[in-house]
Amino acid sequence: MIVRHHLGEDDELARHLTHQLNTPLDWPGDAGLNTEHVAKIAVAAACDISYNEAANGHLVDLFAALPLPGTSEGADFWAALTSAGGDAALYIDPANAGGPFFNYLLNGNEGGIAGRVLSFFEKLDDHQRDAVADVIGGALGHDTFVAGGRYLGKLWLRDAETSAWHVLLAGRRTYETENDRKRFLKAWSDA
Template sequence: MIVNRRMGSDQPNEHDELEQHLTQKLNVPLDWPEGGNLTASHVAVIAAAATCDTAYNQAANGHLIDLFAALPLPGTADGRSFWKRIRDAGGIAAMNIDPANMGGPFFDRIHNGNESGIASRILSFLGELAPSQRTAVAEVIGSALDRRTIGVGGSYGGELWLRDAEMSAWRVALASRREFETAQDRERFFEAWRRA
């Protein structure tokens, strides 16, 4: 379910889509439990805030894992051949994502909360590729995608994989900068735009 969630409303009695979902689909009154310190309306605000904070880094990292899961597995015959072809096509840039260079439990660390590790490697990999190398890498990736389950393959499928990985990695990197942002930084941002 995708909902538009506003933090606050100009109309005090106007419910946003998440609050409407709680009341209509889950049959939960927004002031439930009456007199409680934490109501369903509060839960909606908390859920929206948590989604804003984690959607870009955790969900995008999960998506990056899914993208790599669509490729041949390291340590298998297909995987050894595939990763050799990636190294041949991508040159030194491919070392950023080469399984032997990333270390064994790299994806375990991402799964357990290392938020920007794979993102920075993917952005370095793609940023260092020459246009001809990117085309060659897209060919290699596209040739390895399972057309039956994904629906595309070849250079087009490979280019889609690269674009998706690039945008997902960018979202993780962009969200990671917020770790260093304070409430004063955020207020300074709004104030500067109000005065612009």
């Protein structure tokens, strides 16, 4: 997979390169970078992109395992999910979320989509969560996934919830968390 990442002034990677590594964005110029510095830049770029891309891609993959909207199987599945999850299901229902729901996620609006997924989970009561697990577990391909039924549904729910959390966590910016981290490390050392 080829990843293209364009740097803008407000980009997390650009801030990391300029503030943490003291690297000008218009390099090479007369920057005088050495191999070690270039290696650190490569590592920073890989970490920034891979963590965000992995979290976002995994969330999309979880939903891609479900019956597709616009198909008869998908219509039945989403109707059953809405029945099982009540109003909470509206947060992730394709008809309510809109066609480009996951395109937003893949194109950089991670927090909004992940927030909707987490709102779905937050609004489910225990009874609804069990019912949703049954619907999802029943829809997952048993030939692909060895287990079946509610157990698969529960695994899917846990994974989707954790993945949405990872998407939000990956969206936190260093400049937003740097002081928090310093205070934490200081308090931890002094404890």
